[in-house]
Amino acid sequence: MSAAKTLDAPVPPGGTIGILGGGQLGRMLAQAAAKLGLKSRVFCDNPKSPAFQVCDAHTIGKFEDLGAIAAFARQCDVVTLEFENIPAETIEHIADLVPVNPGARALRITQDRVDEKNFLRDAGLKTAPYFSVTSDDYFESALLMCGEPSIFKTRRMGYDGKGQAKVASGNELAEAYARFGSAPGILEGFVDFAFEASVIAARGHDGSFAAYDSPENAHENHILRRSTVPGRLTAKQNEDAKQIAKKIGDALGYVGVFAVELFAMMDGALLVNEIAPRVHNSGHWTLEACAVSQFEQHIRAVAGWPLGDPSRHADAVMENIIGEEAAHWADYACRPGALHLYGKPEIRAGRKMGHFTQLAPLTRR
Amino acid sequence: MSAAKTLDAPVPPGGTIGILGGGQLGRMLAQAAAKLGLKSRVFCDNPKSPAFQVCDAHTIGKFEDLGAIAAFARQCDVVTLEFENIPAETIEHIADLVPVNPGARALRITQDRVDEKNFLRDAGLKTAPYFSVTSDDYFESALLMCGEPSIFKTRRMGYDGKGQAKVASGNELAEAYARFGSAPGILEGFVDFAFEASVIAARGHDGSFAAYDSPENAHENHILRRSTVPGRLTAKQNEDAKQIAKKIGDALGYVGVFAVELFAMMDGALLVNEIAPRVHNSGHWTLEACAVSQFEQHIRAVAGWPLGDPSRHADAVMENIIGEEAAHWADYACRPGALHLYGKPEIRAGRKMGHFTQLAPLTRR
Numbered sequence: 240m241s242a243a244k245t246l247d248a249p250v251p252p253g254g255t256i257g258i259l260g261g262g263q264l265g266r267m268l269a270q271a272a273a274k275l276g277l278k279s280r281v282f283c284d285n286p287k288s289p290a291f292q293v294c295d296a297h298t299i300g301k302f303e304d305l306g307a308i309a310a311f312a313r314q315c316d317v318v319t320l321e322f323e324n325i326p327a328e329t330i331e332h333i334a335d336l337v338p339v340n341p342g343a344r345a346l347r348i349t350q351d352r353v354d355e356k357n358f359l360r361d362a363g364l365k366t367a368p369y370f371s372v373t374s375d376d377y378f379e380s381a382l383l384m385c386g387e388p389s390i391f392k393t394r395r396m397g398y399d400g401k402g403q404a405k406v407a408s409g410n411e412l413a414e415a416y417a418r419f420g421s422a423p424g425i426l427e428g429f430v431d432f433a434f435e436a437s438v439i440a441a442r443g444h445d446g447s448f449a450a451y452d453s454p455e456n457a458h459e460n461h462i463l464r465r466s467t468v469p470g471r472l473t474a475k476q477n478e479d480a481k482q483i484a485k486k487i488g489d490a491l492g493y494v495g496v497f498a499v500e501l502f503a504m505m506d507g508a509l510l511v512n513e514i515a516p517r518v519h520n521s522g523h524w525t526l527e528a529c530a531v532s533q534f535e536q537h538i539r540a541v542a543g544w545p546l547g548d549p550s551r552h553a554d555a556v557m558e559n560i561i562g563e564e565a566a567h568w569a570d571y572a573c574r575p576g577a578l579h580l581y582g583k584p585e586i587r588a589g590r591k592m593g594h595f596t597q598l599a600p601l602t603r604r
Numbered sequence: 605m606s607a608a609k610t611l612d613a614p615v616p617p618g619g620t621i622g623i624l625g626g627g628q629l630g631r632m633l634a635q636a637a638a639k640l641g642l643k644s645r646v647f648c649d650n651p652k653s654p655a656f657q658v659c660d661a662h663t664i665g666k667f668e669d670l671g672a673i674a675a676f677a678r679q680c681d682v683v684t685l686e687f688e689n690i691p692a693e694t695i696e697h698i699a700d701l702v703p704v705n706p707g708a709r710a711l712r713i714t715q716d717r718v719d720e721k722n723f724l725r726d727a728g729l730k731t732a733p734y735f736s737v738t739s740d741d742y743f744e745s746a747l748l749m750c751g752e753p754s755i756f757k758t759r760r761m762g763y764d765g766k767g768q769a770k771v772a773s774g775n776e777l778a779e780a781y782a783r784f785g786s787a788p789g790i791l792e793g794f795v796d797f798a799f800e801a802s803v804i805a806a807r808g809h810d811g812s813f814a815a816y817d818s819p820e821n822a823h824e825n826h827i828l829r830r831s832t833v834p835g836r837l838t839a840k841q842n843e844d845a846k847q848i849a850k851k852i853g854d855a856l857g858y859v860g861v862f863a864v865e866l867f868a869m870m871d872g873a874l875l876v877n878e879i880a881p882r883v884h885n886s887g888h889w890t891l892e893a894c895a896v897s898q899f900e901q902h903i904r905a906v907a908g909w910p911l912g913d914p915s916r917h918a919d920a921v922m923e924n925i926i927g928e929e930a931a932h933w934a935d936y937a938c939r940p941g942a943l944h945l946y947g948k949p950e951i952r953a954g955r956k957m958g959h960f961t962q963l964a965p966l967t968r969r
Contacts, residue, residue: 252933252945270635273658276933276945276958292660293638527917530892530942530963539937548940552892552963553917568617568641572904575913577895580617580641593641598895598917601965 243334243342246444249543250316252276255295256538257315257337259302259329261288263581263591264321264518264534267526269294271534277542282311289582290321305332312336319495319541323349323516324396340494340541341516348491349516352394352425362490364483365510367502368428372416378409385428391415394423403461430510432502434471439522440484441496441536441546448488449536449546450481451529453501454557456521462589466521466557468528469602472503479509487514496537498522524555524596527577554599565592608699608707611809614908615681617641620660621903622680622702624667624694626653628946628956629686629883629899632891634659636899642907647676654947655686670697677701684860684906688714688881689761705859705906706881713856714881717759717790727855729848730875732867733793737781743774750793756780759788768826795875797867799836804887805849806861806901806911813853814901814911815846816894818866819922821886827954831886831922833893834967837868844874852879861902863887889920889961892942919964930957 250256256272258265261283269279269290278295281288284302291297296314300307302325309332312318318339320330327347333339348354353371360366370381372391382389388407396402404415406426416424435458440450455470456463472480484499491497498519500512522533531539531547539546560571565586571578571593580593615621621637623630626648634644634655643660646653649667656662661679665672667690674697677683683704685695692712698704713719718736725731735746737756747754753772761767769780771791781789800823805815820835821828837845849864856862863884865877887898896904896912904911925936930951936943936958945958 249934252930253947253949266638270638270658273631273635273947274944275937276947278657278947292643293635293658295657527892527895530940530961544934545938547937550940552965565617569614569909572640572912573910575895575915579639582618582638582641582643584618596895600917 243331244336244338246317246338246543250277254278254316254542255280255314256542257282257312257318258290258294258321259283259318259325260321261285261290261297262321263289263583265290266293266581267534268319268321268518268537271532272538274535275538275542275544277538280311280315282308287584292582302326302329305329308332309336312339317541317543319537321517338541341497342492342494345491345493345516349514350395352392352513353423355514356425358490359487359511359514362486364486365508367430367510367512370426372412372424372426375413375416378412378416381426382406382409382412385426389429390427391419392425392427393419394425430502431505432510433505434503435512436470436472436476436480436501436503436509437466437519437521438480438484438499438501439496439519439525439533440481440488440499441533441540441549442488442493443540443546444494444543446489447546448485449549450484451522451525451533451549452551453477453480454521454524455503456500460589462561462591463520463559465559466524468524468551468555473507476503476507476509483509483511495540496522496533520559520591521557523579523594524557525549526579527596527598528553528555552601554602555596557594557596559591560593560595562586562588562590562592568593571595608696609701609703611682611703611908615642619643619681619907620645620679621907622647622677622683623655623659623686624648624683624690625686626650626655626662627686628654628948630655631658631946632899633684633686633883633903636897637903639900640903640907640909642903645676645680647673652949657947667691667694670694673697674701677704682906682908684902686882706862707857707859710856710858710881714879715760717757717878718788720879721790723855724852724876724879727851729851730873732795732875732877735791737777737789737791740778740781743777743781746791747771747774747777750791754794755792756784757790757792758784759790795867796870797875798870799868800877801835801837801841801845801866801868801874802831802884802886803845803849803864803866804861804884804890804898805846805853805864806898806905806914807853807858808905808911809859809908811854812911813850814914815849816887816890816898816914817916818842818845819886819889820868821865825954827926827956828885828924830924831889833889833916833920838872841868841872841874848874848876860905861887861898885924885956886922888944888959889922890914891944892961892963893918893920917966919967920961922959922961924956925958925960927951927953927955927957933958936960
């Protein structure tokens with residue numbers, strides 16, 4: 240394999256950003272690229288991808304089809320992605336042709352919950368207790384280590400609570416392990432947090448770093464319901480969150496925007512839950528409350544542009560519009576605030592259809 | 605001719621907005637439609653139209669080609685336009701097929717400087733003194749009426765100072781009249797204003813009305829250089845500007861966003877300079893400083909959605925990026941604020957290539 244291509248100069252206006260994945264994140268990335276005078280080309284296997292409606296060109300293909308991927312990459316100046324479950328092999332294949340970020344290493348680490356937790360531990364960051372479950376030998380020890388109850392998860396491919404089970408005994412763990420196909424998993428101890436938060440940060444090709452103020456996040460049924468900035472985080476927690484993100488970005492040698500999901504503990508400590516190597520739902524409020532949104536920030540980073548100023552000029556509360564809630568679009572349209580609908584062809588239960596951001600004048604600098 | 609089609613119900617998410625004109629205004633309208641989950645289809649004669657890069661589908665054709673226009677209109681739920689110099693006949697042709705706004709009447713009036721001034725006078729609004737120049741009979745009286753010097757303009761098709769000449773005598777007027785092809789024109793008296801301003805407003809199908817805070821505008825070489833909100837307008841002038849816009853919108857029976865260019869006089873009075881029946885350069889700051897931008901507001905109005913809240917959550921200064929200034933995109937990218945580049949294929953002198961908006965926390969509610 241040849242060395243991965245690196246970016247020698249910023250992609251100038253008129254250049255083309257390739258985006259793998261055509262969902263709402265790819266859509267908002269394409270719109271951000273357009274704001275900077277860049278064209279976007281989207282690759283996705285779904286012919287009805289929302290991102291296709293707003294990009295300059297698109298390719299319908301499978302992420303495993305390396306021929307189609309190569310033809311696509313050759314038409315782009317740089318390539319990036321909207322979600323982390325693209326095969327690392329696909330990314331390596333693109334990297335031979337054109338700069339691609341985030342890179343295969345960051346993806347490999349964050350695609351595997353055990354590798355990710357080990358990486359965080361090695362970076363000196365706090366996480367929930369965890370135990371790598373690779374066979375049925377250590378079910379009891381795993382629960383002893385993590386506490387009862389704990390959460391059993393598959394190591395790979397889970398999101399929005401899929402591939403997860405709460406277990407309170409060795410037997411329940413055995414049952415969950417078998418139910419998920421006896422695939423390698425991770426047991427994670429429950430964390431008695433005060434609230435959840437996240438930090439959205441960016442790292443440039445030159446190692447430059449910028450992080451947004453951290454939102455407080457509320458989940459329902461494992462799906463993000465609401466992000467509030469400023470939430471209950473103290474000024475110190477807000478700073479700590481940025482430092483955590485900086486450590487992670489530097490240790491990954493990351494280029495682009497990433498999110499770190501955090502547990503804010505009663506004593507003020509922040510535990511890392513997981514890393515998302517992409518723009519993140521809890522950062523959608525940056526579209527209105529910051530001059531440079533997380534989507535533009537990501538495009539800037541992967542295109543070799545200087546990172547933008549992440550400071551807020553407003554307070555914000557972002558709420559997801561999920562499943563049937565989208566049928567009430569006319570009610571949302573009457574509320575003061577910013578409505579975003581993603582152009583998805585049909586409503587499905589649990590599907591993120593859009594989001595709504597309420598804005599208020601800045602209360603904390 | 606059959607009656608113009610009217611909109612019976614709002615265009616729901618997934619519906620299609622047709623946009624005549626593919627420049628930066630069409631581009632930003634298409635992006636605003638996408639934000640609401642609406643698709644956009646752009647019609648333009650320029651194969652390299654910036655709006656083509658961000659819309660769901662496009663048609664290359666001439667605005668006078670009524671067959672192409674009809675085929676285009678049939679694929680849209682509603683049609684709108686990004687600039688006022690589309691033939692009113694084209695709009696009438698579309699109106700037989702599908703609702704189109706702004707309508708032919710508003711276009712006819714604002715496409716003709718004399719009709720526009722007469723309309724404003726009939727609406728009880730103040731303008732500069734003016735004189736309709738239709739032959740060489742009244743050159744001296746025209747100058748007597750408007751003062752020396754005055755500005756002679758063709759009645760139709762002028763923008764950014766094109767088709768205008770400063771004249772200080774009957775002879776100079778005769779010369780300008782001949783130079784512009786002895787076409788009907790208007791002589792307008794100079795106005796000794798304190799500063800220029802504008803108001804961007806919207807009127808819905810139901811007569812609902814919403815206006816943004818008025819920016820103060822600065823021009824250079826007849827091209828908008830900068831819009832500042834809040835500028836030097838007093839709270840009363842800001843209110844007066846909204847009332848002027850409301851009178852105009854109601855008198856035109858207008859649907860959509862329009863701009864009114866104003867002269868703010870030393871004594872606080874506001875004179876109307878002209879009406880732009882479309883989104884306007886001096887309203888670009890609404891993209892960042894308001895939850896609902898002028899582009900989204902226009903899409904909401906023409907699609908039959910409720911108008912959005914026009915209130916600001918930030919102060920803003922918008923500067924155009926004109927001609928060769930766009931070569932310095934990397935410098936703009938380093939400045940804190942919102943950079944917009946329009947994806948135009950080449951830089952030309954005087955061409956609007958992008959804009960940059962600086963934001964600051966709200967200083968006046």
